[in-house]
Amino acid sequence: MVASQSLKTSESQRVLKEAADLMPGGVSSPVRAFKSVGGNAVVFDSVKGSKAYDIDGNEYVDYIGSWGPAIVGAANEEVNAALAEALKKGTSFGAPSVLENELAKLVIDAVPSIEMVRFVNSGTEACMSVVRVMRAFTERQKILKFSGCYHGHADMYLVQAGSGVLTLGLPDSPGVPKASTETTLVAKYNDLDSVRSVFEQNKGEIAGVILEPVVGNSGFIPPTQEFLTGLREITEQEGALLCFDEVMTGFRIAYSGAQGYFGIKPDLSTFGKVIGGGLPVGAYGGRKDIMSLVAPAGPVYQAGTLSGNPLAMTAGIKTLEIMKRPGSYEYLDKITGRLINGLLEIGKEYGHAVCGGHISGMWGLFFCEEPVTCFEDVKEKCDFDKFARYHRGMLENGIYLAPSQYEAGFTSLQHTEADIDRTLAAARVVMKDL
Structure with missing residues (x-):
């Protein structure tokens, strides 16, 4: 009809x-x-x-399903019932809860690269935080992203390449200082030659590469297997970290995310959307030696009043439980x-x-x-x-x-x-x- x-x-x-x-x-x-x-x-x-x-x-x-989170269906009865029970205990603790452990274990068990995870409140916050960790771990400042890939609205990501200039970071929004984007480099998605060129021009200066493993913010654009494999090889050769922004693809294209689907193991990953079951949530995680730099275990500061919110954790746990069936x-x-x-x-x-x-x-x-x-x-x-x-x-x-x-x-x-x-x-x- x-x-x-x-x-x-x-x-x-x-x-x-x-x-x-x-x-x-x-x-x-x-x-x-x-x-x-x-x-x-x-x-x-x-x-x-x-x-x-x-x-x-x-x-x-x-x-659109709330732009991806409603993977088990909007207002899912099982998720709502779990939330109703959680609501009786309070909407926010500002203190550790067992729910954080439960969701963390689900993420770590599911995603190949994750050994340790930190919960935040949005995909933007996760992507902003992971850059700080990449820079601290490598003691380098520059980050490589790809034109058309969106990693939230933090200043360093609001960059356009400019006609024919793949490596010049130019602010893409008024109010973004030029200094905030000078260390952001841009290459062309699915084009390994452009990546090699950027690394060659910035030898020993690139902390890491971040990308949507399947692009969702230029429309749906899948990667070639050669592209992802090449990125893994180039970053390892250059001493840079590889970060998959799986805010959109995580638990969406496979339970193990895009990295499980394509068989590529990044050093770090960011998440959001599905792992909050429709409530505000984000997360970043990866190898334990890298994530151990995050405060209070290490010196890289990041905090959030509502991080690990019990309602968001509850919705995420139930959503992943359903998706695992x-x-x-x-x-x-x-x-x-x-x-x-x-x-x-x-x-x-x-x-x-x-x-x-x-x-x-x-x-x-x-x-x-x-x-x-x-x-x-x-x-x-x-x-x-x-x-x-x-x-x-x-x-x-x-x-x-x-x-x-x-x-x-x-x-x-x-x-x-x-x-x-x-x-x-x-x-x-x-x-x-x-």
Whole structure:
């Protein structure tokens, strides 16, 4: 069944108009404002399973899942029940709790590279903290990242490469001091030659390399096995650390994360989203000799009032428990594969240049010819105007997609064959009219 195209948004627009005077852009995070796709955003009232409901009473099949955390389905009954029990004991301790041990053991047991972990409150905080550790351990200052990879909004990460200049760190936001990005180097994703060039130009100065092992913030872009293997070899040869930012991929594409999926063992990793089960959480971890530098075991300072929050730990523990059950990732792969393959087939049937793919429950669709291997391909080849019209059409037909060609999509264990049928039926209507 395809929803009516007469989308009612009067209440959403009333709330967003008021919000514009209360919060910058009327939102708490930029992409929610639909600036990349145009048209008016909608205001959610509730979520359940694979569905989202706005304050005008519209129902959507939801493919953002709170940007990834809702892997077991939104407002999951088991997670909610665990939270209800935990709530009786208090919302925050500011002191050690056994729940931290439990979640830490789950992460350490699951992820190949993790011997010790520190919990924080967001992916941004995890990525900010891990840089400090990399610099302290190597006694070097420079960090290499990749264009189009997002590691939170800390100053050192808000860098763009500039046309044809892969190694020049330039601030990508007003308010970011040039000094904050002078030690940030940028290379091209899936391009080992660009990495080698950066290392050659900065011999003995690079503390570490950080990357999304599967890019989700330039749209869905998988790595080549050669690229990840080459990064591991280059960093070892150069005495630099390798950090996988698994905030998006951790426990999403496999229970062991991208590093387990691809068989690459980084020195450090960052996490978020899934390990908090929908509550604010982040973590970073890795080899014990590196993590032992973190205070109070070592001299590298990092702290947080709400770190290890008992509610976040509870939601994470229950979410990982559910994901560890037999068949979870096989189901995600099956349902997501049917979704993306159907969307590609329909797009091509109606004469559109489309490409995309998935790994487990993470997926993406581009309006451009293949291949898309890096951020530069998306920026230079993709039809953003067509994506904006496609996004609006799908929204009006009851399908909530990430409002940007630069964002990946997510499925959950609660997405059903009926949800996929509904999505593909909507796509057929929209693709035909584009």
